[in-house]
Amino acid sequence: MIPVAFDYSAPTTLDEALTLLADAGEDGKILAGGQSLIPVLKLRLAAPHAVIDLGRIDALRGIREDGDHVVIGAMTQHHDVATHPLVAEHANLIARATQTVADPQIRHRGTFGGALVHADPAGDLPAAALAMDAVFHIVGPGGERTVAAADFFVDLFTTAVGDNEILTEVRMPKKTAWVSDYQKFTRVAQQWSIVGVAATLRIENGRIAEARIALTNMGSVPIRVQAVEQALIGCAIEEDAIARATASVADGTNPPSDLNGDPDYRRHLATVLTRRAVLNAA
Amino acid sequence: MTITEIGASRLRKEDQRLITGRTRYTDNMVLPGMLHIALVRSPFAHARITAINVDEAKRAPGVIMVLTGKDVADEQGGIPSAWPVTPDQKAPPYLPIAVEHVAYAGEIVACVIGRTAAAARDALELIDVDYDDLPPVLDLEEAMTDTVLSHPDLGTNLSATWIFDSAAAGTGTDVAQALASSEVVIERTYYQQRLIPAFMEPRSTVVDPTGEQLTMWSATQVPHILKLMISLALSIPESKVRVVAPDVGGGFGGKLAVTAEEFITLLAARRTGKPCKYTETRTESLMGAHHGRAQVQRIRLSATKEGIVTGLDVNLLADMGAYLGVITSGIPILGAFMYNGIYKFPAYRFECNNLFTNKAPTGAYRGAGRPEATFAIERAMDDLAAELDMDPVELRRKNWIKHEEFPFTTVAGLEYDSGNYEAATDKALKEFGYDELRAEQKLRRQSGDRVQLGIGVSTYTEMCGLAPSRVLGSLDYAAGGWEHAQVRVLPTGAIEVVTGISPHGQGHETSFSQIVADRLGVPFDNVEVLHGDTQVAQRGLDTYGSRSLVVGGMAVVAAADKVIEKAKTVAAHLLEASRDDIEFTAGAFGVKGTDQSMTLGEIAFAVFSAHNMPDGFEPSLDSDATFDPVNFNFPHGTHLCAMEVDTETGAVTLRKYVCVDDIGNVINPLLVDGQIHGGLVQGISQALFEEAVYDESGTLVTGSFVDYLVPSAADLPMFTTDRTVTPALTNTLGVKGVGEAGTIASTPAIVNGVLDAVRHLGVDDILMPCTPSRVWNALRDAAQGGGRHRSPDPSSTKPDLDPAGGN
Numbered sequence A: 001m002i003p004v005a006f007d008y009s010a011p012t013t014l015d016e017a018l019t020l021l022a023d024a025g026e027d028g029k030i031l032a033g034g035q036s037l038i039p040v041l042k043l044r045l046a047a048p049h050a051v052i053d054l055g056r057i058d059a060l061r062g063i064r065e066d067g068d069h070v071v072i073g074a075m076t077q078h079h080d081v082a083t084h085p086l087v088a089e090h091a092n093l094i095a096r097a098t099q100t101v102a103d104p105q106i107r108h109r110g111t112f113g114g115a116l117v118h119a120d121p122a123g124d125l126p127a128a129a130l131a132m133d134a135v136f137h138i139v140g141p142g143g144e145r146t147v148a149a150a151d152f153f154v155d156l157f158t159t160a161v162g163d164n165e166i167l168t169e170v171r172m173p174k175k176t177a178w179v180s181d182y183q184k185f186t187r188v189a190q191q192w193s194i195v196g197v198a199a200t201l202r203i204e205n206g207r208i209a210e211a212r213i214a215l216t217n218m219g220s221v222p223i224r225v226q227a228v229e230q231a232l233i234g235c236a237i238e239e240d241a242i243a244r245a246t247a248s249v250a251d252g253t254n255p256p257s258d259l260n261g262d263p264d265y266r267r268h269l270a271t272v273l274t275r276r277a278v279l280n281a282a
Numbered sequence B: 001m002t003i004t005e006i007g008a009s010r011l012r013k014e015d016q017r018l019i020t021g022r023t024r025y026t027d028n029m030v031l032p033g034m035l036h037i038a039l040v041r042s043p044f045a046h047a048r049i050t051a052i053n054v055d056e057a058k059r060a061p062g063v064i065m066v067l068t069g070k071d072v073a074d075e076q077g078g079i080p081s082a083w084p085v086t087p088d089q090k091a092p093p094y095l096p097i098a099v100e101h102v103a104y105a106g107e108i109v110a111c112v113i114g115r116t117a118a119a120a121r122d123a124l125e126l127i128d129v130d131y132d133d134l135p136p137v138l139d140l141e142e143a144m145t146d147t148v149l150s151h152p153d154l155g156t157n158l159s160a161t162w163i164f165d166s167a168a169a170g171t172g173t174d175v176a177q178a179l180a181s182s183e184v185v186i187e188r189t190y191y192q193q194r195l196i197p198a199f200m201e202p203r204s205t206v207v208d209p210t211g212e213q214l215t216m217w218s219a220t221q222v223p224h225i226l227k228l229m230i231s232l233a234l235s236i237p238e239s240k241v242r243v244v245a246p247d248v249g250g251g252f253g254g255k256l257a258v259t260a261e262e263f264i265t266l267l268a269a270r271r272t273g274k275p276c277k278y279t280e281t282r283t284e285s286l287m288g289a290h291h292g293r294a295q296v297q298r299i300r301l302s303a304t305k306e307g308i309v310t311g312l313d314v315n316l317l318a319d320m321g322a323y324l325g326v327i328t329s330g331i332p333i334l335g336a337f338m339y340n341g342i343y344k345f346p347a348y349r350f351e352c353n354n355l356f357t358n359k360a361p362t363g364a365y366r367g368a369g370r371p372e373a374t375f376a377i378e379r380a381m382d383d384l385a386a387e388l389d390m391d392p393v394e395l396r397r398k399n400w401i402k403h404e405e406f407p408f409t410t411v412a413g414l415e416y417d418s419g420n421y422e423a424a425t426d427k428a429l430k431e432f433g434y435d436e437l438r439a440e441q442k443l444r445r446q447s448g449d450r451v452q453l454g455i456g457v458s459t460y461t462e463m464c465g466l467a468p469s470r471v472l473g474s475l476d477y478a479a480g481g482w483e484h485a486q487v488r489v490l491p492t493g494a495i496e497v498v499t500g501i502s503p504h505g506q507g508h509e510t511s512f513s514q515i516v517a518d519r520l521g522v523p524f525d526n527v528e529v530l531h532g533d534t535q536v537a538q539r540g541l542d543t544y545g546s547r548s549l550v551v552g553g554m555a556v557v558a559a560a561d562k563v564i565e566k567a568k569t570v571a572a573h574l575l576e577a578s579r580d581d582i583e584f585t586a587g588a589f590g591v592k593g594t595d596q597s598m599t600l601g602e603i604a605f606a607v608f609s610a611h612n613m614p615d616g617f618e619p620s621l622d623s624d625a626t627f628d629p630v631n632f633n634f635p636h637g638t639h640l641c642a643m644e645v646d647t648e649t650g651a652v653t654l655r656k657y658v659c660v661d662d663i664g665n666v667i668n669p670l671l672v673d674g675q676i677h678g679g680l681v682q683g684i685s686q687a688l689f690e691e692a693v694y695d696e697s698g699t700l701v702t703g704s705f706v707d708y709l710v711p712s713a714a715d716l717p718m719f720t721t722d723r724t725v726t727p728a729l730t731n732t733l734g735v736k737g738v739g740e741a742g743t744i745a746s747t748p749a750i751v752n753g754v755l756d757a758v759r760h761l762g763v764d765d766i767l768m769p770c771t772p773s774r775v776w777n778a779l780r781d782a783a784q785g786g787g788r789h790r791s792p793d794p795s796s797t798k799p800d801l802d803p804a805g806g807n
């Protein structure tokens, strides 16, 4: 499989990258880990004239704390996200979801930012970021802007990041001492989610005090289910009560139909997996 | 002779180079001035080609030539079918490049030859093909009615109907009578989904037209068959073609083919006068290389109330796909002799209807006909056990051939030489912990556990070692089934073994070296096994059908024995003894009752210099042998698995797998385990994961590994593989085939296990692959309908595919 020929550049600063991207106009494409972009190019589903590799811009990589936020650079590899102590402590939902992505080779190449900008409805990180109330930092010709997770995922493979823009980092309010689980339902170990459920909870005195629930692959974008989050508040950690609180999680969703299942099956799975995610997290 | 090598678990000589890829895989080859080929393929399943415009492509940078079907109509020949299963078999011409009509999505319509692979690929986009859509035939039951034709010019979708009837053949009684007079009749329709062989190395061909003898390197299992077919189909004298299968990265039957791509590469090289290379993309491989299985099996099995089987009627619809490849038509018929499995019953009838559809052609896929047969009989035995409320192992015990009854002539007319089903089964039951797992199953049922447990049983046999030539003749196959070997003794005493088989990952260089090292008493490292090049291995019939060791290995043994006989003559002469007094042990020829002896190496050098040879002795120890087996051999075994079904999600987990296989004597236990493990995974994968799916317009939906699911090690437990040893009586090594056993046995074991977990919930059948959504739907139907979920219809479970979905 051979892509259409393109110009390749690997700038070392963000400014340089932005200039190259602006020069390329509509024909430019950012390359992060390449795990999604390269297959797209090889299948000739896209044919950009200029590919701009962010791999040499060190400033875009790494994980740090900033007051009551954890900040993950867009170019941080999945492996680093999944194993970083700050993520484990303050955003363990992100660590759990990232551990389910693909296989070790891909986790050493694919990036946090790349997975979020790619916005595959079956990708695992968008729902986790949504449940974590993530805020996305985007720079473009006009400078920097921030977008809340609720506004970031626009449609299938489409986010708030414009053609001439670059996602630089993702900030998440620390959810220290929250517990979490990511239930990923697949047929083989290395597969995109048929349905995924991200759950993170704060528990006080044996009852759920706060909850965030988001669904993967139950629509064209990840879905946060606030009605269920509300219903879970005050719930004891007990199967029947949690089953009741989560029973409506798939209401009104319009999931895809494919070889792995029809919408009915996916709605059923979402319900079962939400209950399991909450119970596992707690 | 002291045996040291046979039975040793040697690592493969081949591993280093095959695993790192730093070897002679065809696509690694670069020849001076070599050109590259890219192919335009039809996106339509069925259409007429009304126009092809290649002008722009011809002018594109780096393009040397563009060929359409019209351009090569006079010289492209056609892919031959070597197996006219009936005298009136019908088949459309199978052209390398389509001229007017395309019959499956992926069929080749034009060829670009470029200076680089990228130039050729870029130019594909500049070729304009106009098609007139025709309605595609995609469903076998519909194909049988001829309401829509896959090849309008042929007038029917039916290629051939092939029948075996035990009453007519004199091997048994009349099945209609047996069915009519039996107390219980199990009537089922099983669906063998289409599978894709999914070998790791994509197909690749290089042709060098330089010189009188053109050379084709190809990622093939069958260099000898390929050479012959090229000569016949393209009217090139056979002596002017050399075919080389260099290192080949897997085949599983998928490279037991003579392909359009090979013909096209040859035509391109001939037209341009330059070496040409074609390597397929993974997408092309999945859509264009032949598929396997794809049958509808209508089964009727009759028995007494006590569970004694009285008859079996099999009616098949077999999907040929759009064309007949070399052995497409014979695949379902290879199963005809195996539907009776390990059982004795008096009446059997088999009818197979070979049908054309507008899908990729089918062909051999690991097991080829025998997995389908084994699946049907082993499923039916479980269904009968359930009907009679009998333990499935007990039911089998009542019906199988007892060890003291061998040799046994079956109702299908084969003579099983040896076997011991009792021993293998008893061992398997014990290692599996059958009784304990049945007890756990009972508890889970009683408590209504969310996770139900099922136990899958499969007691199989198969016919291996294709094949006695006279049997192939009686089945109207064009070629024989012998194998050739040559053992060459070099002046230093090093040995070259030339074999006509064509390994593609199995490890024959290792196992054949072990055999020869023992036979000739030379070190393992002094034996080289040469194969796959028709200039080196002039005679051969290649590798498939679990034949390499049992047929090819026997030829090697026979050739080695001839070397020993020649060396004895020389030894007697040089040691001035009577030939009758020469004894051969551990690589040395000694004179009985003396301490005089010569090593094989010493004799080899004496023969090389030829200064002092017996009168009339041709100075060479090199020997040829051709072995034609007198019978197949019949590995067997008992496979047991524990399946967990999550009744809430439909997810199926293989918890435990135990198999005891009887493949006779073992040359290299490590290689045997490797074959069993790999075989098991492919069979399990048919049961749980793989399916080639076409949408309503005939487009392959599973056109990448995102959708065509193959499992990895992470999806499977450790297997327990054990053996019993009942040597084959049809070859002197006492060996049986092992390459396909795991695949043949495991598919029914898994599905039986899944059904055993949910049968008490009202589910009697689930289509393969048993996906979570299918299992969940079956459970829901059974719960909602109150009745039993019996005969799923594959077309009704086709998902409503959302073009926006997927990745």
Ligand SMILES: Cc1cc2nc3c(=O)[nH]c(=O)nc-3n(C[C@H](O)[C@H](O)[C@H](O)COP(=O)(O)OP(=O)(O)OC[C@H]3O[C@@H](n4cnc5c(N)ncnc54)[C@H](O)[C@@H]3O)c2cc1C
Pocket (backbone or CB within 6 Å): A029, A030, A031, A032, A033, A034, A035, A036, A037, A038, A054, A074, A075, A100, A101, A102, A103, A106, A109, A110, A111, A112, A113, A114, A115, A117, A118, A120, A122, A123, A124, A125, A161, A165, A166, A167, A168, A190, A191, A192, A193
């Ligand atoms: C075999 C396989 C299995 C996989 N399985 C899973 C799975 O189970 N779950 C899962 O979630 N993912 C899976 N992935 C995808 C993986 O997570 C990818 O790494 C991810 O989707 C893309 O990240 P990347 O860094 O490789 O981005 P790239 O492929 O380089 O880029 C993806 C897209 O994002 C754009 N982009 C990337 N970074 C930026 C940026 N900073 N600013 C602006 N635009 C940007 C690119 O232009 C491109 O359009 C799998 C991938 C493969 C190959």
